[in-house]
Amino acid sequence: MKSITATTRNALSVACAIALVLVAGCAPNAGSDGTIRITGSDTMVNLAQAWAEAYQGEKPDVSCQVRGGGSGVGIAALIGGKVDIAPASRRMSEEEMKQAEEKTGKRPKEIIVGSDALAIYVHKNSPLDAISIEELAGVYGEGGKIEKWQQLGVDDPACPSGEIIRVSRQNNSGTYVYFRDAVLGKEGQYKQGTTALSGSSDVVDLVGNTPCAMGYSGMGYFDAAKVKMLKVGKKKGDAAVAPTLETALDGSYPIARPLYIYTLGEPTGATAEFIDWILSLQGQQIVKDVGYVPREIPPTDSKAADSKPGEQTPAEKSASEDQPKT
Amino acid sequence: MATITGNLNERPARARRGYSSLHRLGELAIESLIRLCGWSAILFVFGIFFFVFREGAPMLFGGLDLVKFFTSTDWNPVSKTPSYGILGLLAGTASVTVLSMALAVPLGLGAAVFVSEFCSPKIKEALKIAIEMLAAIPSIVWGFIAYMMLNPLIIWVTGAPVGLNVLNASIILALMSVPVIVSVGEDALKAVPDSYREAALALGASRWEIVYRVLFPAAKNGLLAAVLLGIGRAIGETMAVLMATGNANQIPTSPLDRVQTLTATIAAELGEAVQGDDHYRVLFVIGILLFVIAFVVNLSADLIVRGIRGKQNA
Numbered sequence: 112m113k114s115i116t117a118t119t120r121n122a123l124s125v126a127c128a129i130a131l132v133l134v135a136g137c138a139p140n141a142g143s144d145g146t147i148r149i150t151g152s153d154t155m156v157n158l159a160q161a162w163a164e165a166y167q168g169e170k171p172d173v174s175c176q177v178r179g180g181g182s183g184v185g186i187a188a189l190i191g192g193k194v195d196i197a198p199a200s201r202r203m204s205e206e207e208m209k210q211a212e213e214k215t216g217k218r219p220k221e222i223i224v225g226s227d228a229l230a231i232y233v234h235k236n237s238p239l240d241a242i243s244i245e246e247l248a249g250v251y252g253e254g255g256k257i258e259k260w261q262q263l264g265v266d267d268p269a270c271p272s273g274e275i276i277r278v279s280r281q282n283n284s285g286t287y288v289y290f291r292d293a294v295l296g297k298e299g300q301y302k303q304g305t306t307a308l309s310g311s312s313d314v315v316d317l318v319g320n321t322p323c324a325m326g327y328s329g330m331g332y333f334d335a336a337k338v339k340m341l342k343v344g345k346k347k348g349d350a351a352v353a354p355t356l357e358t359a360l361d362g363s364y365p366i367a368r369p370l371y372i373y374t375l376g377e378p379t380g381a382t383a384e385f386i387d388w389i390l391s392l393q394g395q396q397i398v399k400d401v402g403y404v405p406r407e408i409p410p411t412d413s414k415a416a417d418s419k420p421g422e423q424t425p426a427e428k429s430a431s432e433d434q435p436k437t
Numbered sequence: 438m439a440t441i442t443g444n445l446n447e448r449p450a451r452a453r454r455g456y457s458s459l460h461r462l463g464e465l466a467i468e469s470l471i472r473l474c475g476w477s478a479i480l481f482v483f484g485i486f487f488f489v490f491r492e493g494a495p496m497l498f499g500g501l502d503l504v505k506f507f508t509s510t511d512w513n514p515v516s517k518t519p520s521y522g523i524l525g526l527l528a529g530t531a532s533v534t535v536l537s538m539a540l541a542v543p544l545g546l547g548a549a550v551f552v553s554e555f556c557s558p559k560i561k562e563a564l565k566i567a568i569e570m571l572a573a574i575p576s577i578v579w580g581f582i583a584y585m586m587l588n589p590l591i592i593w594v595t596g597a598p599v600g601l602n603v604l605n606a607s608i609i610l611a612l613m614s615v616p617v618i619v620s621v622g623e624d625a626l627k628a629v630p631d632s633y634r635e636a637a638l639a640l641g642a643s644r645w646e647i648v649y650r651v652l653f654p655a656a657k658n659g660l661l662a663a664v665l666l667g668i669g670r671a672i673g674e675t676m677a678v679l680m681a682t683g684n685a686n687q688i689p690t691s692p693l694d695r696v697q698t699l700t701a702t703i704a705a706e707l708g709e710a711v712q713g714d715d716h717y718r719v720l721f722v723i724g725i726l727l728f729v730i731a732f733v734v735n736l737s738a739d740l741i742v743r744g745i746r747g748k749q750n751a
Contacts, residue, residue, distance in 0.1 A: 184708045276598050281705045282515045300513050304687035306695055309705055323598035
């Protein structure tokens with residue numbers, strides 16, 4: 112019996128080794144055969160997937176390979192020259208730009224493809240409706256004093272312990288970095304004992320299953336059957352604003368952020384066409400359909416659609432000003 | 438089997454006729470191939486250790502404050518002022534391992550005793566197949582079970598706010614290490630000579646007394662080795678615990694607290710870390726640590742097993 116287990120184990124490790132070799136062998140030349148490799152932000156993975164599917168309908172000869180993992184994963188892959196497009200829900204740091212330049216000889220190009228009102232999720236039956244950035248920092252930030260729902264002024268019978276279960280993302284997530292910089296401040300750290308999940312949808316799932324939990328994730332993952340989005344104000348007592356298309360665009364929602372894609376140098380060939388299409392009316396409509404905010408709200412009248420790509424909308428401007436450089 | 442013996446019997450006849458140089462060459466080639474297969478296992482282990490060590494070494498010997506590394510719970514690798522303290526992660530791994538063994542050892546040893554001593558040959562076969570099936574379930578599937586089934590169950594039973602915690606991960610890890618404990622434990626019990634059982638029976642011992650007073654002491658080392666291998670399984674497991682622990686870096690004070698383990702940290706963070714980065718290297722230092730832990734556990738299991746063999750031969 113022992114020998115059987117040993118053989119199985121050996122066979123497995125051989126299979127693993129072969130699989131690794133295959134994967135490693137395929138990766139470097141995947142871009143040349145009309146496949147656009149996209150890896151990055153988990154916030155944007157469903158958006159990228161929707162783009163890829165729609166684009167496949169337009170151009171059947173171009174296929175896109177979409178992977179999530181987190182903005183950090185995508186940026187690391189871009190620095191390694193392993194992907195064509197890296198979607199990111201945070202800005203690439205100057206250090207990362209330099210690393211990419213050193214390794215590949217090309218400076219990454221940043222393109223804003225839309226924006227996201229980073230939503231604060233609670234269980235759908237939670238009595239809480241609004242929260243301020245200050246309170247969020249008290250809940251999530253190291254040294255913050257808010258541990259119980261009562262401190263936020265609500266008492267939820269579904270959560271008898273009253274403890275706030277903080278749900279966050281793992282530290283290669285762009286959302287993790289954005290939330291830390293925008294809510295916890297420049298020197299802010301997350302509290303110990305904060306649950307770190309690997310996916311945007313995992314956050315919504317867990318919060319939807321857990322009356323005591325609070326989490327943050329892209330507004331594109333909202334599911335009314337599970338969770339609700341809190342209104343967010345800057346300070347306690349300030350008017351809180353619900354995350355919507357309009358409030359993200361006009362900058363009144365305090366934690367709206369631009370969504371980026373990065374390429375190595377100027378995009379060329381199939382990748383460039385794909386990006387042009389993303390910025391076109393069709394690509395931007397998909398941004399809206401998935402639940403994010405397009406660069407500007409696609410007008411119902413198609414005449415008004417020919418704005419120049421590259422111009423920032425007010426939300427993007429304010430978001431990129433707010434965002435400290437990492 | 439018959440054909441093999443046949444071939445073996447043929448060999449001396451051929452040898453008498455004398456080898457052609459071609460024969461000898463073939464023999465030599467196959468022999469060295471088989472030898473290579475044997476050595477390759479050792480080669481791979483050292484190769485892996487070398488690679489992990491090479492990636493971690495620059496950080497291990499330069500820059501990493503080892504005291505802080507082992508005594509601080511601040512794990513903030515992507516902060517502007519990064520801190521690498523793994524005390525919380527160590528506590529996570531330790532708590533999950535200890536509790537899972539508390540569940541798996543009685544269950545596994547009980548099953549080993551039943552399979553080896555009490556059940557009929559038919560049930561024994563069925564049980565062994567079932568236990569092997571348990572060992573064959575991929576860890577990611579265990580993760581799903583933890584997330585989808587155990588999570589709500591634990592909330593319902595204990596009233597904990599979240600069912601992803603030490604208890605959940607321990608139950609899953611216990612189920613994953615039971616097959617190891619059962620199969621190695623059963624081997625150990627089988628190795629106890631029947632004369633022991635017969636002597637005990639002759640003295641009028643009940644079945645339970647035979648197990649408790651005779652078999653356990655006689656098979657002590659083998660059973661301990663079974664437990665240690667189970668521990669090794671529990672410490673090294675990654676995907677299932679990543680999904681089951683709630684992944685929150687803190688020192689747990691109750692089984693319903695969420696924790697983060699060493700392995701899960703590597704799995705969740707290595708993808709992002711840029712090669713050559715401090716964060717990347719620290720993850721490899723954790724890899725070295727896990728390697729050392731696994732080495733110590735396996736080595737002690739091995740020494741203990743050797744201890745039994747030595748005694749039996751004496």
